[in-house]
Amino acid sequence: MSDLEDFSPLRVRNDIVHLLFSHHPEFIRETEGQYLMDREQEDQLQKELKALESLTKLRGQIEQEHGICQVDLLSEARAEQEKEFEQLWEAV
Numbered sequence: 791m792s793d794l795e796d797f798s799p800l801r802v803r804n805d806i807v808h809l810l811f812s813h814h815p816e817f818i819r820e821t822e823g824q825y826l827m828d829r830e831q832e833d834q835l836q837k838e839l840k841a842l843e844s845l846t847k848l849r850g851q852i853e854q855e856h857g858i859c860q861v862d863l864l865s866e867a868r869a870e871q872e873k874e875f876e877q878l879w880e881a882v
Contacts, residue, residue: 810817
């Protein structure tokens with residue numbers, strides 16, 4: 791083996807990996823734990839995306855069957871609440 795082969799990137803990487811795994815078992819545990827955590831987060835994200843997709847489809851079906859409400863119910867509720875608060879303050 792020539793001197794250049796001793797320092798090939800693949801050989802160096804393999805040597806580093808071997809040293810880490812053979813002398814630092816906690817590194818293995820931490821790496822594995824991080825991998826499992828990342829995997830759980832990815833699984834959770836996929837479930838959430840699937841749920842959002844289902845809700846989007848359901849919303850589309852409801853809009854097709856019943857149309858879209860043209861009234862801004864939230865703004866109306868806020869205005870009504872503000873009016874009630876103003877009446878309460880005037881009474882005090």
